[in-house]
Amino acid sequence: MERKNRFYFAGVAAIFGVMLAVGLRTTLHPEGRDTRDIWELRADLTKEQKLEQRLLEELESYEETLRRYRREHEAGGATELEATVAKLREEAGLTEVRGSGLVLTIAPFSAAGYVGPAVAAVSPELLQRLVNELNKYGAKEIAIDGERLTNRTAIRDVNGATKVGSRSVRLPVEVRAIADDADKLYSGLAVSPIRDDFAVENLELSISKPQPLVVIPPAASRPDVKYMETENGGKEEK
Amino acid sequence: MWLPLLGLLLGFAIGVLAGWEVPDEYSHYLSIAILAAFDTLIGGWRAHLQRTYDETVFITGFFFNIVLAATLTFLGVHLGVDLYLAAVFAFGVRLFQNIAIIRRLWLAEWAKRRYNREKS
Numbered sequence: 001m002e003r004k005n006r007f008y009f010a011g012v013a014a015i016f017g018v019m020l021a022v023g024l025r026t027t028l029h030p031e032g033r034d035t036r037d038i039w040e041l042r043a044d045l046t047k048e049q050k051l052e053q054r055l056l057e058e059l060e061s062y063e064e065t066l067r068r069y070r071r072e073h074e075a076g077g078a079t080e081l082e083a084t085v086a087k088l089r090e091e092a093g094l095t096e097v098r099g100s101g102l103v104l105t106i107a108p109f110s111a112a113g114y115v116g117p118a119v120a121a122v123s124p125e126l127l128q129r130l131v132n133e134l135n136k137y138g139a140k141e142i143a144i145d146g147e148r149l150t151n152r153t154a155i156r157d158v159n160g161a162t163k164v165g166s167r168s169v170r171l172p173v174e175v176r177a178i179a180d181d182a183d184k185l186y187s188g189l190a191v192s193p194i195r196d197d198f199a200v201e202n203l204e205l206s207i208s209k210p211q212p213l214v215v216i217p218p219a220a221s222r223p224d225v226k227y228m229e230t231e232n233g234g235k236e237e238k
Numbered sequence: 239m240w241l242p243l244l245g246l247l248l249g250f251a252i253g254v255l256a257g258w259e260v261p262d263e264y265s266h267y268l269s270i271a272i273l274a275a276f277d278t279l280i281g282g283w284r285a286h287l288q289r290t291y292d293e294t295v296f297i298t299g300f301f302f303n304i305v306l307a308a309t310l311t312f313l314g315v316h317l318g319v320d321l322y323l324a325a326v327f328a329f330g331v332r333l334f335q336n337i338a339i340i341r342r343l344w345l346a347e348w349a350k351r352r353y354n355r356e357k358s
Contacts, residue, residue: 009242009282019268019272
């Protein structure tokens with residue numbers, strides 16, 4: 001190759017090099033940089049430490065239970081196991097719960113001079129919103145129209161009727177909620193816009209003063225257990 | 239032999255240091271242009287080894303291929319057909335052919351050298 005040709009070739013190769021570099025820079029985006037400042041880092045650190053603390057506490061409680069099981073096993077008793085079953089039944093919503101809380105009533109609402117269709121039902125969306133709001137302000141147990149809300153209770157529309165679990169809900173609806181701090185729940189609901197949301201749908205949500213004793217019934221149906229089997233009844237694996 | 243490599247490295251360094259970036263929506267064009275340029279470069283190398291290198295053909299080919307590939311991509315984007323695949327296919331096949339030829343030429347040269355060494 002002549003000398004001049006070589007220079008041209010080198011020039012073209014250089015252009016190719018530039019293109020390649022730019023292309024690589026474009027396709028291989030740099031990883032997102034950590035732009036947290038020291039306060040955000042501290043907040044995140046605190047959050048993680050709290051999580052760690054909580055996990056450790058949980059671990060400790062399980063270990064304690066395990067130790068008690070062992071002791072009981074040696075002593076030949078079963079009270080600890082029964083206590084655990086009772087606790088689990090309580091967590092699953094199979095027991096009646098009493099405590100301080102609120103009683104909320106949802107009723108049709110019509111302003112003076114209102115001429116329009118009367119409201120016949122409360123929509124599931126509105127009920128879900130109310131449940132979210134109650135949970136937000138610390139409600140522990142909730143029952144809608146006598147139906148206990150558990151983790152598996154569905155609030156849905158079935159052919160135009162609002163159902164909570166397996167029960168059809170008709171106006172007026174009574175919602176009971178138990179909280180550790182009923183006053184906080186009350187004041188939270190008092191400032192929450194949830195009453196306006198009900199008013200938009202021509203419903204009135206009245207909230208009682210905190211009551212020292214609110215009774216929430218147990219869940220009517222036992223949850224279906226599909227994927228668990230008892231040890232004796234289970235199929236034996238080869 | 240070393241001058242083109244030096245040029246390539248120099249260009250690459252300039253590209254990296256300059257810190258240019260192409261907007262995301264044009265990265266397709268750049269990729270296809272890079273493929274076209276690479277094909278032409280390898281083609282030029284093969285031509286050099288076969289002693290059929292022509293400067294005018296090489297340089298016009300370099301720019302023409304880049305522009306053509308980018309145009310095809312542009313057309314494809316606007317017609318809704320992935321026309322850039324045509325360019326990818328054509329350049330890809332040619333790349334493999336050219337590299338195969340270069341490999342054979344090297345092999346032949348290596349065999350010849352060994353033969354000469356054994357003879358002497």
